[in-house]
Amino acid sequence: MEYETPLFFHVMEYADRAETDVIDMVSGNPDWKPPEALRTGLHEFADADPDRFQYPPSDGLIELRAEIADRRGVDIDQVVITNGAGEANYLAMARAMERNRGSEILLTEPVYPYYPGKTTMLGGTQRFVSTDEAGQLDPADVRAAASDETAAIVVNSPNNPTGAVYPEETVRELVAAAEAYDAILISDEVYDHFDLSGQFSSALGVDSDHRIVTNAFSKSLAITGFRVGYAIFPPELVANARSRHMLVNVAGSRPAQYAVLHALRETDPDYYRRNRELLRERVETFTDALDAAGAAYTTPQGAFYVMARFEGYPGTLANIEQLIDEIGVAGMPGDAFGDSRSDWLRFALVTPRVEEAAERLVQYFD
Amino acid sequence: MEYETPLFFHVMEYADRAETDVIDMVSGNPDWKPPEALRTGLHEFADADPDRFQYPPSDGLIELRAEIADRRGVDIDQVVITNGAGEANYLAMARAMERNRGSEILLTEPVYPYYPGKTTMLGGTQRFVSTDEAGQLDPADVRAAASDETAAIVVNSPNNPTGAVYPEETVRELVAAAEAYDAILISDEVYDHFDLSGQFSSALGVDSDHRIVTNAFSKSLAITGFRVGYAIFPPELVANARSRHMLVNVAGSRPAQYAVLHALRETDPDYYRRNRELLRERVETFTDALDAAGAAYTTPQGAFYVMARFEGYPGTLANIEQLIDEIGVAGMPGDAFGDSRSDWLRFALVTPRVEEAAERLVQYFD
Structure with a gap:
């Protein structure tokens, strides 16, 4: 391969x-x-007892998962802390493929190049749905491209590279399209703190067991090198994703998770x-x-x-x-x-x- | 799945x-x-310029890769820094499977349970080779179990759970067995610093393009939660492993890598x-x-x-x-x-x- x-x-x-x-x-x-609290958190961690230097829970520090669950309005059991949004998207795409409802991944054109890379690595095929010149995606085009072969629809809003922010109606219709074809909408929202339009709408706003939301603190806390992200799964999809995370990475890096937790709590x-x-x-x-x-x-x-x-x-x-x-x-x-x-x-x-x-x-x- | x-x-x-x-x-x-220098390294990192908080090179901080290459006597291009030995073994097993020389993984019995878990996740099948009561593995048994279907032979010395340390001759013959069946010997040496017998022998001591060595600082520096490990690939296998690492994790966590580098350099x-x-x-x-x-x-x-x-x-x-x-x-x-x-x-x-x-x-x- x-x-x-x-x-x-x-x-x-x-x-x-x-x-x-x-x-x-x-x-x-x-x-x-x-944020300054990120540095403080790292200093605190550096002086911690040796037992704090050992494996965190595989799915992440429980206080960090609780903080995220609370902020995002989901159950803590749905949250898996990942090695950045990169791993979150990998787990989400792998989890969608494992449902054996087809092996095709719908991607937008233009596309963030890691998505097709991951698709190929996971043994999937890809089909592209064109966005308009401004980068907006028409859910009708997604439905037209979808089929029984569709395992997942992967979208990113605010978008890299176009800068498009999908309005609430688009997001709702994308979830509906995923449901209609028994596929999974994977919504990568890593730029959510950088919505300049006021129009950003998280896929978490649409209740569904057919959508996975991925995110990370890489951009919002300006720490792309820390590798702390997360995925929020529907309850029935989370167990296998957690197993894959464990089998690939065992757990994420604890100093980084601790510093992020501290920063989340203390940053204005x-x-x-x-x-x-x-x-x-x-x-x-x-x-x-x-x-x-x-x-x-x-x-x-x-x-x-x-x-x-x-x-x-x-x-x-x-x-x-x-x-x-x-x-x-x-x-x-x-x-x-x-x-x-x-x-x-x-x-x-x-x-x-x-x-x-x-x-x-x-x-x-x- | x-x-x-x-x-x-x-x-x-x-x-x-x-x-x-x-x-x-x-x-x-x-x-x-x-080691105290690990804490010092983390404190240093916490005060670094913001650009140090961004993505490290995907395959790891170059100074850390150089330090490892130097200590292990390999070319720096062969070294990929991973999210602990867990990811190192995952990359190694995936890389062996991708050669399309069969999809069977030979494991020892008893076995560290993550290996069969990874095998199944990667779509492989497993075949077990029994060790003796002391945990020693007879390479003749490995050869008897190997076939054209064998993608990899995964061993761990010093061994979890048996405590066996394989002598040099065993390691040499395991590499030879991998070569004979065009398979890859994956030698997980994460306990190398805890050889109580004086008999430990790294698979790196046997020059071959059919072996991958995995390791981590989790045990040797008492930091299982930092998630810094590495894999050493033969030159012709490293490119795809690096790509998979990038597509799964983008990169490892930089504060942890920096602290490990500092600890390696400064620890007696x-x-x-x-x-x-x-x-x-x-x-x-x-x-x-x-x-x-x-x-x-x-x-x-x-x-x-x-x-x-x-x-x-x-x-x-x-x-x-x-x-x-x-x-x-x-x-x-x-x-x-x-x-x-x-x-x-x-x-x-x-x-x-x-x-x-x-x-x-x-x-x-x-």
Whole structure:
């Protein structure tokens, strides 16, 4: 079996090797600070008794699961703490496949490249449903593509790479589509704290035994390297997912879970609001500069990314590397996300230098 | 698909719920201290710049991989840092299955229960090769059981649960058996620092493109909850394993990796020696008391466990629970490890109260 290794790491390595000053807009790594309580939590943990350094419960520290269950309004038994959203999505997709109601996974186009990678690894096949230019997904298109072969429908809102935020009606209809075909809607909501539109709607708002919600603290607490995420399963699906988690990872890393728990308890809501506002300002700055250059772009409703299109400069890996070499701006090739975005380049707004990056782009394409 | 969930967590929960004073000898959780440098490393990390809180390289911090490669005498490209030995074994077994040279996994009997669990999860079948009463494995038996269907041979030395340490000749012949059937020898060496016999021999000592070695810092640094392990692959097998690791977990947890790196660099060899001697003393204390009771037992050559047999008291879950309830000693049922040990109980020597535990057992079975 060969996997399609996501291009992220390749592009990041290429940018790291460049000898010029490169503005890194490749990956969704927040450049803002984690909450202070996260650091305090880690210090506390470092001084704990030796027995605290041993296996946490396989499905995560019980206080952390309780905190999440309480915030999300679900039963604690439905919550499995995972090694980031990456493992949460892997468990969710594997769990959907194991129901033996087909082995096809419906994905959106454009798509976050880890989803097709996971699908292939799990022995599934993939079918893509196109979104519109703004990245919105029409549930009628999902129903048209679904069949008895459909094991799962995987969606991501706020969306990477398009920035689309699906309204409540879309989410409700996606759950209904999953139910109609006895499939599982997997709703990856890792950017939920970065909804700039006020329209974000969690799939947890639709009661159903046909949806799994995945999330992580990677983005909301600015700690992509800690690897603390979670999945919320319907009661009848959770046992096997928990077993798979145990058989793959035994448990997640305890210092990280402890620090996240401490941060959740002690962090003021203002922390989240400030980072969201920071992102909103960066979107404005970056798109204003693109406007000035007459470039086409999408204005994100949420998440960290702006997709831009420059006349005669398609979103290939070669072109991304050329921008790194010639103007020191590192983005991601649009075609990494699907054919529909092959003319586009994706820029992650995770640097204070978005204005400078936009100016370099404008000057280059002038 | 239903998995056989390992019993460890069930027994630990049962022991936790008991209202009496229970001596916990269930799981391989060290009760001794982690090295001081591990704590220092975690404190250092807690104060690091925000960019250090973001994704590490998928296959692990490069300094940690270099440190491991250097100590183990392998190329850094062969090393993948994993979420503990659990993920390392999962990746190794999955990688062996993906070669499409058969889907049967050869396991020892008795066996560490996670191995058959992983085999089933990966869609493989299992065949068991019996060890002798001391837990030694005869490579001729392995060859007799192997066939074109054999994808992998999974061994563990020092062994959980028997305490057997395989001599160099056994290890060499196991690698040869894997080569003869174009299978992969997976050598789980997580207890390598707890060889009490001086006979331990790593499979890395036998140069071959047919063996994968797995390990972790869980036991050697007394941090089962940190989840930092590694697998060393032959060059031609590493790429796909790295992809699977990325698609399942994205990366391991960075604070834990950083703390482990710091601990490896700063910890005196005396730390490891002291813990090994502590374990040696506990083995003596516990087996002396069992001797006094006329119980049968195995003297471990390594690892943390003593298997004991009490006349007319087979190693069932019900009997383990009865010991928890009546004398406050929590072990593991022998039959969790295979039929050959169904008359036995396994006790992990990870408590300073081994003498008291032995006395309680002696009195109970007197």
